[in-house]
Amino acid sequence: MDERAAIEAVLNGDREAFAVLIEPHLNFWIRMAAAWLGSVQDGEDAVQNALVQCYQHLGQFHRRAKFSTWATRIVIRECCRIGRDRDRGVQFLDRREAAEPGFEGVVALETTLGDVLNSEERELFRLAVAEGRSWADVGRLTGMSSGAAKTKWWRARRRLKAALWEGESLDD
Template identity: 30%
Template sequence: MSPETVVPHQQRDVLSDEEVVTRVLAGDAALFEVIMRRHNQRLYRTVRAILGGDDEAEDAMQDAYIQAYRHLGQFEGRSSLATWLTRIAVNQCLSRLRKQRHIYPIDTELEKKMIENIDDARPGPEKQMLNREVRRVLELAIEQMPARYRSVLILRDVEGLSTAEAAEALGMSVEAVKVNLHRARTYLRKALKQKGGETLSDLFAFEDPRCNRIVANVMAIINTL
């Protein structure tokens, strides 16, 4: 299959992750594209949260997908495919950070508190302008956080993973996830003081050109394996 081949939307939408994995392992390598397109947004947000830059995040994602493809037979279904892929991507990021000697220690104390949802009732263009400004403030604040805060925040509050799922994906204890999430939310709350309107789900959007580029690059490599 050439990297330009398009997998039908019907297959992408109907097949479960487990069914796609089974078919890829049976020799239908083209369906690995379904896995990538289905999980690109989550992996991009996670990887970018750890590494802090678009270009390096893109490279790390491609390497993670190649590793996942090579070891797809090791996916046993004990966790979701999303968690399994996230763990591979996180390990790829940590490997890169170790080379840069930027690894942060993990905290162990237990704290808890939830960030308040921000609601804004102002109408039309005014609200849209405010939303863009708040998103800019949010993204800047997240980029300035320590990596351990960013990664936990993205997985829990943006991607909606449970505490246990985030802990498994990041290789942290459940208590460490709770501590780092509380600190990340506190950090954001300070950055967003007197701001309102944007939701975390809109952060670090994964545009189609980047998605298509990653898919094409990975599929081109897979076709040579």
């Protein structure tokens, strides 16, 4: 079943068709949310909350983008909400705990973040969050000091969080 057919099936009451939409991206969303929030359990909670929102608001999805892109934005917003509620910044998982994200998930996320982050900041995101590299590795790979790389990422992360919470609706 393709994405469009699965969406129509869900909207017509077929709850099981929702699994067709989420299964290919579920592991990526959990890894991303766990990296964002600092624990696998918090990541799983964030993804679960976000997917409930996706299911409840699927009728508002305008299909201009892929479902995975739309859902990724909702996962990111839920991570921001949880992080804000805990009143703490992003913590990255130890590289040993983080699995490599799937290619489609990274592409969907980079597309979603493309309007907020410049190319240098997207590269920092890819290296530090998606690949889970140390700041020393990130600095070496980008040609900047690890401190400079970390500072640039933290500033970009603040802008990203602000952009995701300012005037965004679920149907974007």
